[in-house]
Structures are given as structure tokens and as C-alpha cells.
Amino acid sequence: MQLTVWTYEGPPHVGAMRVATGMEGLHYVIHAPQGDTYADLLFTMIERRDKRPPVTYTTFKGRDLGQDTAELFMDAAREACDRFKPQAMLVSSSCTAELIQDDPGGLAKGLGLPVPAIPLELSSYQRKENWGASEAFYQIVRGLAGPRAPAPGTERPSRPEGQRPRCNILGPTALGFRHRDDVQEITRLLNSLGIDVHVTAPMGATPMDITRLGEADFNVVLYPEIAATAAKWLERMFRQPFTKVVPIGVGATREFIAEVAALAGVDPEPALRDGDSRLPWYSRSVDSNYLTGKRVFIFGDATHAVAAARIATEEFGFTVVGLGTYSREFAREVREAARQYDIEPLITDDYLEVEAQVAELHPELVLGTQMERHIAKRLGVGCAVISAPVHVQDFPARYAPQMGFGGANVLFDTWVHPLMMGLEEHLLGMFREDFEFHAEAGPSHLGASAPAETRAVEPTLSAAPAAETTPETTPEATPDDGEPVWSPEAEKELRKIPFFVRGKARRNTERFAKERGISRIEIDTLYDAKAHFGR
Amino acid sequence: MNGEKLMDIPVIRERGQNSMFCGLTGIIWLHRKIQDAFFLIVGSRTCAHLMQSAAGVMIFAEPRFGTAIIEERDLAGLADANEELDRVVARLLERRPDIRMLFLVGSCPSEVIKLDLEKAATRLSQQHMPQVRVLSYSGSGLETSFTQGEDTCLAALVPELPSTPADSPPDLLVVGTLADVVEDQFMRIFKDMGINRVQFLPARNSREMPAVGSGTRYILAQPFLAETARCLEQRGATRIPAPFPLGEEGTTRWLKAVADSFGVDGDLFHKVTAPGIERARRGMARMREQLEGKRLFMFPDSQLEIPLARFLHREAGMELLEIGTPHLHRRHMAEELELLPEGITLSEGQHLDRQLERCRAAQPDVAVCGLGLANPLEAEGITTKWSIELVFTPIQGYDQAADLAELFARPLLRKAKLRV
Numbered sequence: 001m002q003l004t005v006w007t008y009e010g011p012p013h014v015g016a017m018r019v020a021t022g023m024e025g026l027h028y029v030i031h032a033p034q035g036d037t038y039a040d041l042l043f044t045m046i047e048r049r050d051k052r053p054p055v056t057y058t059t060f061k062g063r064d065l066g067q068d069t070a071e072l073f074m075d076a077a078r079e080a081c082d083r084f085k086p087q088a089m090l091v092s093s094s095c096t097a098e099l100i101q102d103d104p105g106g107l108a109k110g111l112g113l114p115v116p117a118i119p120l121e122l123s124s125y126q127r128k129e130n131w132g133a134s135e136a137f138y139q140i141v142r143g144l145a146g147p148r149a150p151a152p153g154t155e156r157p158s159r160p161e162g163q164r165p166r167c168n169i170l171g172p173t174a175l176g177f178r179h180r181d182d183v184q185e186i187t188r189l190l191n192s193l194g195i196d197v198h199v200t201a202p203m204g205a206t207p208m209d210i211t212r213l214g215e216a217d218f219n220v221v222l223y224p225e226i227a228a229t230a231a232k233w234l235e236r237m238f239r240q241p242f243t244k245v246v247p248i249g250v251g252a253t254r255e256f257i258a259e260v261a262a263l264a265g266v267d268p269e270p271a272l273r274d275g276d277s278r279l280p281w282y283s284r285s286v287d288s289n290y291l292t293g294k295r296v297f298i299f300g301d302a303t304h305a306v307a308a309a310r311i312a313t314e315e316f317g318f319t320v321v322g323l324g325t326y327s328r329e330f331a332r333e334v335r336e337a338a339r340q341y342d343i344e345p346l347i348t349d350d351y352l353e354v355e356a357q358v359a360e361l362h363p364e365l366v367l368g369t370q371m372e373r374h375i376a377k378r379l380g381v382g383c384a385v386i387s388a389p390v391h392v393q394d395f396p397a398r399y400a401p402q403m404g405f406g407g408a409n410v411l412f413d414t415w416v417h418p419l420m421m422g423l424e425e426h427l428l429g430m431f432r433e434d435f436e437f438h439a440e441a442g443p444s445h446l447g448a449s450a451p452a453e454t455r456a457v458e459p460t461l462s463a464a465p466a467a468e469t470t471p472e473t474t475p476e477a478t479p480d481d482g483e484p485v486w487s488p489e490a491e492k493e494l495r496k497i498p499f500f501v502r503g504k505a506r507r508n509t510e511r512f513a514k515e516r517g518i519s520r521i522e523i524d525t526l527y528d529a530k531a532h533f534g535r
Numbered sequence: 536m537n538g539e540k541l542m543d544i545p546v547i548r549e550r551g552q553n554s555m556f557c558g559l560t561g562i563i564w565l566h567r568k569i570q571d572a573f574f575l576i577v578g579s580r581t582c583a584h585l586m587q588s589a590a591g592v593m594i595f596a597e598p599r600f601g602t603a604i605i606e607e608r609d610l611a612g613l614a615d616a617n618e619e620l621d622r623v624v625a626r627l628l629e630r631r632p633d634i635r636m637l638f639l640v641g642s643c644p645s646e647v648i649k650l651d652l653e654k655a656a657t658r659l660s661q662q663h664m665p666q667v668r669v670l671s672y673s674g675s676g677l678e679t680s681f682t683q684g685e686d687t688c689l690a691a692l693v694p695e696l697p698s699t700p701a702d703s704p705p706d707l708l709v710v711g712t713l714a715d716v717v718e719d720q721f722m723r724i725f726k727d728m729g730i731n732r733v734q735f736l737p738a739r740n741s742r743e744m745p746a747v748g749s750g751t752r753y754i755l756a757q758p759f760l761a762e763t764a765r766c767l768e769q770r771g772a773t774r775i776p777a778p779f780p781l782g783e784e785g786t787t788r789w790l791k792a793v794a795d796s797f798g799v800d801g802d803l804f805h806k807v808t809a810p811g812i813e814r815a816r817r818g819m820a821r822m823r824e825q826l827e828g829k830r831l832f833m834f835p836d837s838q839l840e841i842p843l844a845r846f847l848h849r850e851a852g853m854e855l856l857e858i859g860t861p862h863l864h865r866r867h868m869a870e871e872l873e874l875l876p877e878g879i880t881l882s883e884g885q886h887l888d889r890q891l892e893r894c895r896a897a898q899p900d901v902a903v904c905g906l907g908l909a910n911p912l913e914a915e916g917i918t919t920k921w922s923i924e925l926v927f928t929p930i931q932g933y934d935q936a937a938d939l940a941e942l943f944a945r946p947l948l949r950k951a952k953l954r955v
Contacts, residue, residue, distance in 0.1 A: 060675075
């Protein structure tokens with residue numbers, strides 16, 4: 001058993017729902033008890049969908065367990081098929097139904113439905129949401145496109161003369177982080193290269209469309225967490241190569257263009273000359289000088305976290321001090337990336353561990369999920385959201401992709417916004433005790449977000465694991481446990497250091513004093529420590 | 536019992552897909568109410584995900600609820616599952632020394648694998664008393680829907696309540712979670728009527744839970760507490776039958792039932808309630824202008840539907856189409872049903888797709904429904920009120936009557952305002 005207060009990922013059937021809800025003409029029947037229907041509200045409230053997800057739940061109750069829950073499932077499947085007239089159905093158990101072992105796949109098969117019924121085995125007690133999405137998409141592709149696969153060993157026929165190259169876009173789902181806009185951006189980019197998009201799936205595709213996936217020349221995988229398994233299968237069965245670069249950031253977008261141009265046999269130049277790509281110049285512009293070396297902590301799904309680390313380093317000039325993911329399936333990719341930045345990756349789905357590390361590292365900016373946004377707010381650090389799990393705020397009314405050159409422009413604005421502007425930061429450094437223009441006031445363009453400075457730098461908080469720092473139980477600091485004591489003068493001097501590095505200065509000074517057996521920290525100790533640690 | 540009245544009202548009884556939360560969601564308000572209690576769901580990732588999604592907020596102050604997620608290896612053997620549970624509880628209590636009461640909350644998976652949480656609670660209580668009392672109840676969707684989770688929780692508390700001395704004078708017990716502000720208002724009214732021995736279940740703190748005995752007269756403040764009522768009666772308490780305190784009329788009748796039970800003088804009752812009645816009527820006058828004649832359709836959700844429908848019809852002049860309720864408790868609803876108009880349709884249980892068809896055919900001015908249905912109905916042109924707000928907002932009592940009506944008026948007002 002794992003004690004969980006909050007989780008980054010839902011159960012695997014929610015991932016399968018994201019695939020089903022993204023598609024058209026598909027219906028998903030879940031064998032599940034009453035209450036599991038809550039998942040509908042994720043789509044209707046967070047994503048503001050104007051239709052119910054195409055999902056029927058059997059909603060069995062205790063009294064049904066003694067009787068025939070299998071009958072209940074068959075009735076629900078038959079009725080859903082009659083009522084919604086889908087081109088294909090998905091069937092599975094939720095966690096509870098897995099335990100009663102009714103085998104929805106077998107039952108659906110026995111019903112002789114007029115459309116294919118694709119069974120999913122979701123291993124709810126082992127797996128999570130993204131895995132469920134990946135598995136559902138893979139099974140749909142296998143089930144529907146499989147019958148059209150050429151005989152093994154058959155060479156892929158070359159593209160007929162005069163036909164434009166075409167590809168599928170794989171991975172976008174309902175409830176995805178900016179999937180809607182990423183698809184638009186990448187479709188435009190591909191079109192500018194003379195490449196047609198044959199099918200985009202799961203989002204917007206019908207089961208009929210899925211049967212035609214094999215017709216495209218290659219696949220573009222936007223979200224490996226969801227589409228990598230299906231893409232690998234398509235490569236094996238249809239000899240369709242797929243893209244490995246995820247086009248988030250200017251550098252990655254350029255590589256992506258080169259990759260798809262090579263796969264399609266077209267000239268990459270038209271797409272590389274994108275006049276709307278502003279990030280490179282904005283980042284070189286002198287006003288961005290202050291961004292240099294900002295310490296950034298990154299956490300999210302593997303694809304977005306790895307991409308963010310590269311962009312932060314190469315395109316913003318930040319220093320990555322922490323990098324992690326909650327997707328264990330992609331831990332290897334994150335470990336490899338972390339090695340480049342010479343840091344220890346954080347692979348966890350426990351947000352308390354993430355919070356402890358943010359408190360420990362004192363970054364100047366956090367790039368994370370909505371949970372890291374809360375953690376950062378609590379610790380008084382700026383934050384931009386770069387990854388699912390999603391929140392209603394992650395579905396902005398405006399066009400805001402993450403991918404392509406347009407996406408890079410969005411990233412520039414989004415990541416710079418929470419930071420103190422360059423000149424403002426300098427002035428704060430110079431006049432630290434100005435009564436109205438002080439560090440605690442927060443960036444002047446962010447009205448209501450004065451950082452919770454005292455909480456963030458309280459030594460008890462950074463020293464103790466965050467798990468124990470609930471409002472009710474914050475332990476009292478104990479003065480005489482061998483820790484050096486601050487003189488009032490040194491304490492006052494410490495207050496003149498900008499808030500976002502003050503916690504670090506405090507800890508460094510204490511460490512410096514302790515190592516030298518200094519029991520009372522004076523102003524000189526503070527500056528000696530600064531000289532010692534300053535590089 | 537008003538058998539006759541019920542005969543008059545057609546009740547559609549349906550089975551099929553329903554779109555209600557399970558009882559776990561009661562934790563969202565119960566953990567705020569009982570301030571030193573922790574609710575540990577023994578369940579699956581689905582339970583944990585439900586809680587964070589239904590609560591609608593990201594948790595950044597550690598809340599007093601969590602989930603012990605059952606994993607593959609726990610399913611291998613039950614003995615191990617119990618050991619695992621003991622370990623999780625020990626770790627939790629170590630981390631939260633402020634916790635005085637721990638509820639082990641059963642879920643669908645814990646019930647299907649027959650994990651005996653009652654036994655586990657007894658065992659853990661022995662380990663952690665007197666520091667922490669451990670109780671258990673079911674919030675599973677197999678046994679409970681939405682507000683029934685509060686019923687099973689309070690029912691688990693009742694046997695633990697201290698006993699009143701045999702010869703103690705009658706005391707009043709108000710049963711069902713109310714907002715603190717509402718509780719305080721009622722408390723003042725009871726005091727002014729001269730009723731001083733008043734307690735609330737649940738109390739705000741596990742160490743201040745009310746005593747109960749044969750002198751206890753209890754009144755339900757919420758309509759979904761069938762099991763709790765049964766347990767209280769086993770302890771010798773007697774129920775004061777009344778409609779529920781929604782709206783001016785409901786509040787007055789509810790208070791009057793208490794006053795009559797305690798022999799409060801009619802003039803005094805009038806004097807104490809007159810200012811509240813006057814304020815509620817003044818507030819409702821404005822609301823009635825906006826709601827009168829508007830047609831209401833309610834999907835089943837919290838069991839508050841019948842009292843709400845009664846209020847909206849009698850005090851706001853709304854026309855009632857279909858009123859759905861997850862369960863119809865005839866005895867506890869008797870006084871409410873008496874007040875319902877002719878021509879109304881009640882439905883018990885749910886077959887979601889058929890009910891949606893009836894709703895579309897009826898074209899109500901306002902449909903009350905859960906969050907999963909609200910936007911899809913709005914997109915079809917049907918104005919909605921999300922039902923969950925009715926459970927998370929102080930709506931009982933005189934001074935909340937207009938607020939309650941306003942919850943229904945706001946979507947209509949918004950629809951009238953928007954020109955996009």
C-alpha cells in the first residue's frame with residue numbers, strides 16, 4: 001500500500017478515456033461501480049468539453065455482486081451500441097471490476113455486436129494514466145489497422161509519382177497539455193514543407209481513419225508517452241518510420257524539420273525560414289541579459305521536462321539545478337538528460353519529495369505541473385506550467401502551443417513573465433531597504449503575488465523534510481542543538497540579500513560557521529562565507 | 536406516515552447508469568468539519584483521483600485525508616494487506632501528531648477483496664489509544680452514493696458517543712453537518728427559545744462529540760441520514776419529525792418542531808423567529824421576481840432534491856417538472872412530501888440516458904445536475920445549476936434562504952445578460 005495525498009496521474013482507465021474522448025465515432029464501455037463516473041467531469045469541467053465523454057459505465061452496486069454483474073455489463077454494452085451507433089467499441093474493467101473478473105472482452109465478443117469491440121487489460125493496481133492512454137491507443141491501432149497490414153517481409157511500395165508526401169500525427173488526446181494548439185502548429189509546419197497530414201490520431205480520428213493509418217509514408221510522434229508503442233508497432237507492421245525529435249523549443253523544432261524533411265524527401269528550407277520565430281532574437285536582446293544563469297527547477301512528464309531542460313539551457317541561458325519526472329516509464333530518458341546537466345534526476349510520483357527538493361535547491365524559477373505551481377507559490381518562487389496534469393487554466397482561450405516556432409514564442413513569454421525584470425532586480429540590489437520598493441513586494445508587474453518570503457526561507461522549513469511542515473505541525477526551532485547563533489547585526493545584514501537567494505545564503509553561512517566551529521555568526525562571518533562559496 | 540400522499544405522486548423507479556459520486560466525496564466537507572480527524576481511504580488510485588478531482592482543488596496545504604492505495608502485491612494475500620495498513624497508519628500518525636481521530640474509509644476495491652476495516656480499526660485503536668481513536672466506515676460506491684458517505688460516517692460515530700446519565704433532562708441533538716455559521720445561528724435561536732442543552736453531530740472536534748441517551752431528542756438537519764438515525768434510536772434517542780430547514784418555511788417548521796417538542800411557548804417562538812422570518816421574506820421577494828414560473832428539472836445527486844424542490848416551488852414560485860433523488864426515504868421525507876404540489880414527477884435511482892431524454896423533451900428553464908452533465912446540457916441550450924454547490928454552500932436557515940435561491944437565479948441572470 002502506498003500512502004497518497006495527491007497524485008500526478010489518474011488510473012489507467014482515465015488514460016483510455018482520454019484516447020476515446022479525443023476520437024470520434026468510438027464508444028467506450030467501462031465495467032465499473034457507481035462513483036467511477038466522476039471521470040466525466042475531468043473532460044466537461046477542466047477541458048470545458050461541450051459533450052459527454054463517449055463512455056458508458058455499468059455502475060454496479062453491492063447488491064449486484066451477489067447476482068450477475070456479467071449480465072449487467074452485456075446489457076450496458078448492447079444498449080450503448082444501439083444508442084450511440086459507434087464504428088467501434090472499447091471495453092474494459094475499472095479497478096474494482098478487475099477484482100470481480102467478469103472479462104468484458106470475452107463478454108463483448110460473445111454479444112456478436114455489429115462493430116468491432118476492442119478489449120483492454122489495464123492492470124489498475126500496477127499501472128497509471130499515461131500507460132493506460134498508450135495501451136488503449138496501441139490496442140485501437142492494432143485492432144483496427146492490423147487487418148490491413150501487408151504480409152510480413154513485404155517491402156513498402158514507393159510513393160506514386162506526383163503524390164505529395166503524407167504523414168500521420170500521433171499522440172494528441174483529450175485533456176492533453178496544449179495538444180489542441182500543438183496539432184495546429186505542427187500541421188501548419190508540415191504543410192509549409194509540402195507534406196500532407198493524412199490522419200491525426202487519437203484526437204479527431206474515427207475508427208475508420210485508424211484503419212487507414214498504414215497509407216501514410218511516415219508517422220510524426222508528438223507525445224511519446226501516448227504514441228510511442230503504437231508507432232513502433234506501425235513501423236514493424238507497415239514499415240512506416242516515425243520521428244524521434246519532439247519539436248518543443250527552437251533547436252528541437254529545427255531538428256524536427258530536418259528529420260521530417262529527410263523522411264519525406266523534401267527541402268527543409270521553407271520551414272526553417274520562419275519569420276515569426278522571435279525567441280532567438282528576444283533571447284539575444286540585451287534586456288535578456290539578466291536571465292543568464294537563473295537557477296531553474298524542472299519537473300513534469302518526461303517529454304516536456306527533458307525539452308524544458310534543453311530550452312532553459314540553450315535558449316534562455318538558465319542553469320538547470322533540478323530535473324525530474326513522475327513518469328517512471330520514461331525515467332531512462334530523464335536520467336540521460338540529467339547527466340548532461342550534471343545533476344541527480346528526481347524520479348517520483350510523490351509531490352512531497354518534489355516539494356522537499358524545491359525547498360532544498362532554492363531555484364529562482366520552477367517549470368512544472370500545476371502541483372509545482374502550488375509548491376512554488378508556497379515557497380515564494382516564480383513558476384510557469386509546462387506539463388500535464390492539467391488544470392482549467394491549461395486550456396487558454398488564446399492560441400498557445402508549446403511546439404514549433406510559435407510554441408517557442410509562447411514559452412519565451414510564459415517563462416519570463418514570473419521573473420523579476422532586469423533593471424528592477426538591480427535596483428532592489430542597490431536599495432535594499434526602500435520602504436515600498438523592496439524584495440518582498442514581488443515583481444512590479446505581478447500585482448497580487450507578493451512572495452511568501454518568510455515561509456520560503458525559514459530554516460526549519462528548508463532543513464526539515466517538507467512532509468512535516470504542515471501548517472499545524474511546523475516544529476519550533478530549537479536554539480541550542482549545536483547550531484551557530486546569528487547575531488542581530490548579521491541577521492539584519494542577511495535581510496539585505498535578495499529574498500530568492502537569502503535562504504541559500506543563510507544555509508551556506510551556517511554550514512561555513514559550523515565547519516569552522518564558529519558559534520556566533522557576525523557580519524564578517526556572513527561575508528567570509530560569501531567569499532568562500534562564491535565562484 | 537402519509538401513504539395517501541405518496542400514492543398520488545408518480546415515482547419513476549429506474550436502474551441503469553447513474554452519474555452520482557460515491558460516498559467517499561463526503562470526506563471533502565467532513566474533514567473540514569471535524570478538525571482533528573483524518574480520513575484514510577483504503578482504496579485504489581481511482582479513489583485518490585476522484586478525491587482530488589471532485590474537491591476541485593490542488594492540495595497545497597496537506598489536507599486531512601489521503602488514500603492508502605492498494606497495489607498488486609497487496610492483492611496477493613490479505614494478511615499482508617493488514618500489515619501494510621498498520622504500517623501506513625503508523626507512518627501517517629507519526630507524521631500528523633495533531634490527529635486525534637482516524638477514520639479508515641472502505642472503498643469498492645477494499646470491499647470486494649473483503650478487507651475487514653472494522654477489525655482493522657479495533658486493532659489499530661488498541662495500538663494508538665488514548666492518543667488516537669480509530670473508526671471505520673464505508674464510502675464505497677457499492678454501498679453509498681455521495682451524501683450517504685456522511686451517513687455511514689456518522690453512523691460509525693454513534694456507538695462511540697458517550698452516554699447521558701439516565702436521569703438527565705431532555706437535550707436536543709442536531710444531526711448532520713452544517714456550516715459553522717449556520718450552526719451558530721441556530722444555536723442563538725435555540726438559546727433565545729430557552730433551549731440550552733443543544734449539541735451538534737458531528738461536533739467540530741473529536742473530543743467534543745455529543746453525549747446521547749434516552750433523554751436525547753434528535754432532529755435531522757440533513758435529509759440523507761437514514762442509518763445514523765437508526766443508530767441513534769438504538770441508543771434510545773427519539774426523532775423530532777420535521778421538514779428540513781431550507782427556506783423560510785422549512786426553517787420555521789423545523790424550529791417549530793423543536794419548540795413544540797421542548798414545550799416552548801407560542802408567543803416566545805413567534806418573538807424569537809419573527810426577525811429571521813422577516814429578513815428571509817425580504818430577501819426572497821427579490822429572488823421570487825427572477826424565479827417565479829421558471830421550470831425546474833433535477834437530476835438525482837444529494838438527496839437534498841425534495842426539500843429543495845419544495846422550497847423553490849413554495850417560496851420562489853418555480854414550476855417543478857421531474858425531481859430526481861438517489862433514494863427516497865419515505866419516513867424522513869414524509870413532512871416534505873406533504874408540501875409538494877400536485878402534478879410533480881419524482882424519480883428514484885437513475886438511468887442516465889433515459890433521464891437525459893426526458894430532460895431534453897421537457898426543456899426546463901433550469902436543470903440541476905452534476906458537473907459531468909452541466910456543460911453538455913448548456914451546450915444544448917439548457918441552463919444548469921451544478922448540484923455540488925448546494926452541498927458546499929451554507930444554505931440552511933433564515934439568513935441563507937435568499938442565498939440559496941440566488942444559486943438558482945444566477946445562471947438564469949447570466950443567460951439573460953450574455954450577448955455573445
